[in-house]
Amino acid sequence: MQQTRLSSSASSSSSSTAQQAQSWLGSRTSVALAAGATVGSIAWYTHLYGTVPFVGEVSANMADEGMHPPAYPWSHNGWFNSFDHASIRRGYQVYREVCSSCHSLDRIAWRNLVGVSHTVDEVKTMAEEVEYTDGPNDQGEMFQRPGKLADYLPPPYPNEEAARAANGGALPPDLSLIVKARHGAADYIFSLLTGYIDPPAGVEVREGMNYNPFFPGGAISMARVLFDGVVEYPDGTPATTSQMAKDVSTFLNWASEPEHDERKQIGIKAVIIFSSLTLIALYVKRFKWSAIKTRKISYHPPAKGDVSKH
Known part of the structure; x- marks a missing residue:
């Protein structure tokens, strides 16, 4: 044992x-x-x-890939920070008065603005100012009606061919996901909008193009669109070029990530x-x-x- x-x-x-x-x-x-x-x-x-x-990261070829945008201290970048909704409201105004003549926001509906930048009544008023084609009716015909909250923001052109014809062959990109689609995100958008300068010595830009070091290749067909005072903010914020670029970049960042705060x-x-x-x-x-x-x-x-x- x-x-x-x-x-x-x-x-x-x-x-x-x-x-x-x-x-x-x-x-x-x-x-x-x-x-x-x-x-x-x-x-x-x-x-x-x-x-x-x-x-x-440093671009190996700055001429082909564009200058890398600097990192800006966006107020919503922190772990516990939300979007500046006053800036989103001003950014929508810049988009509506300046950018919407060429660029669309296909993924944003009027209802998405409610509680974010505008009240329900404000959004309803803005939507009703736009005529939408709907139908068919009882007679089988299409008809025009005022916009509703469920409608998406109207595009500036009926199709891609019309957009190219109006812009010298260049197709203005949809801005719904532009912040996510570009390396540098909001930093790139802000730098691009404020980066228009005269071509440096030895650099030639063909007719109809504009020099911007942040755009790949340095030559962009979109002309500078933001100038001091081009819009008038109702809240009294000075409409400087950098302020408008900051606001519209914040708005487009929200458009790309509407679920950000939640x-x-x-x-x-x-x-x-x-x-x-x-x-x-x-x-x-x-x-x-x-x-x-x-x-x-x-x-x-x-x-x-x-x-x-x-």
Whole structure:
């Protein structure tokens, strides 16, 4: 019996040692695999884009890719910051009075402006100023009606061909997702709108084009559209070029991410809830495993007299 007990204790000790060694080896292997995946991802990113991620990117060819826009301190960039809704309202005014003559906002409906930049009555009034083609009616004919909250903002041209014909062959892009579609996001939009300068010495820009170092190639068909005082803000904000560029960039950023503020609110709630659940899980884990982790297995050899009796 004593020999059986001895062999059982030795077997338990060997099994525990093997499990510890396996756990140690598994953790080291996981760390090595994670490190290898990280290094491989960085190497692949560098191979594709020619720069190390998160270190600061510099264009390899400024003439072809455009000057990299500087990073501006947008008020909504913080983890807990929302859009400046007064700026969104002013930005919509700039879009409506300046940009909407060429650029569309196909993904934005009138109802999207309610509670963000305007009241319900204000949006209804603006929508009713636009005539929309609807139908057919009971006679099978199309008819014109005032706009409703469910309608989308009207495009400046009926089709792509008309847009090209009115702009010398260039197609003005839709601005619904322009902030997400351009490297640099709102920084790029602001820099482009305020970056019109005379061509430097040695640079020739063909007729009908305008020099802007932030646009790929440096030559853009869109002329400068923002000048001091081109719009008049009802709230008394000075309508300088930089102020209008900032406001319309904020508006277009919201148009690209209308869920921005709500997403951050949900994120804050999720962080609070999951942090609380994590603390509870750690406490329960520590409580449940305390008996197992603090136990001590020891072997007490029998006295010589006890062995001789067997």
